[in-house]
Amino acid sequence: GQNIDQPTEMTATEGAIVQINCTYQTSGFNGLFWYQQHAGEAPTFLSYNVLDGLEEKGRFSSFLSRSKGYSYLLLKELQMKDSASYLCAVLDSNYQLIWGAGTKLIIKP
Amino acid sequence: DGGITQSPKYLFRKEGQNVTLSCEQNLNHDAMYWYRQDPGQGLRLIYYSQIVNDFQKGDIAEGYSVSREKKESFPLTVTSAQKNPTAFYLCASTPPGSNSSPLHFGNGTRLTVT
Numbered sequence: 284g285q286n287i288d289q290p291t292e293m294t295a296t297e298g299a300i301v302q303i304n305c306t307y308q309t310s311g312f313n314g315l316f317w318y319q320q321h322a323g324e325a326p327t328f329l330s331y332n333v334l335d336g337l338e339e340k341g342r343f344s345s346f347l348s349r350s351k352g353y354s355y356l357l358l359k360e361l362q363m364k365d366s367a368s369y370l371c372a373v374l375d376s377n378y379q380l381i382w383g384a385g386t387k388l389i390i391k392p
Numbered sequence: 393d394g395g396i397t398q399s400p401k402y403l404f405r406k407e408g409q410n411v412t413l414s415c416e417q418n419l420n421h422d423a424m425y426w427y428r429q430d431p432g433q434g435l436r437l438i439y440y441s442q443i444v445n446d447f448q449k450g451d452i453a454e455g456y457s458v459s460r461e462k463k464e465s466f467p468l469t470v471t472s473a474q475k476n477p478t479a480f481y482l483c484a485s486t487p488p489g490s491n492s493s494p495l496h497f498g499n500g501t502r503l504t505v506t
Binding site (some may be wrong): 313331379384385 | 433488
């Protein structure tokens with residue numbers, strides 16, 4: 284079966300750095316997405332990785348290793364507004380999205 | 393501003409009643425999707441439509457129905473046959489031209505059935 288694993292919850296301190304991991308086992312791979320979702324709101328797109336390596340976008344970076352079936356989202360200089368759930372999703376060989384359950388990130392002052 | 397509008401934000405129904413969730417987009421996107429989100433689970437695809445007057449079942453279509461009479465609109469009906477309808481429902485769309493375009497989501501409708 285297809286599977287995406289993420290930690291259920293993480294806690295970090297304002298101003299610090301946090302890394303949210305995502306491992307996947309899917310039938311084929313056509314890219315990996317990260318979305319941010321504040322409670323009760325719509326998910327918003329953060330990043331898309333299809334090749335190995337690190338993609339940096341301001342305070343957020345996303346890394347992919349296809350051989351290891353692994354990605355992480357790195358958030359730097361954490362702010363209180365970064366408290367949200369972070370969703371990992373993989374496009375399989377049929378271009379269907381497989382979603383992880385999301386990681387709830389709690390930022391403490 | 394272009395976007396996806398879902399209404400209402402909160403919806404309450406009695407068991408045994410059908411209910412229709414609205415989804416409208418003015419992004420000129422061809423593809424539209426309905427997802428269900430439950431605590432502790434990933435988003436699950438209910439139905440999707442790549443073009444007007446055509447739609448396909450997703451992973452959990454049983455107890456749901458959709459229509460796509462206009463490009464802008466993709467309403468979802470939760471029927472009385474859906475055994476656990478209480479959930480957060482998200483509508484999304486993608487632009488034409490790429491299978492790897494990110495989804496644009498509406499703000500969701502939280503449905504509670506008692």
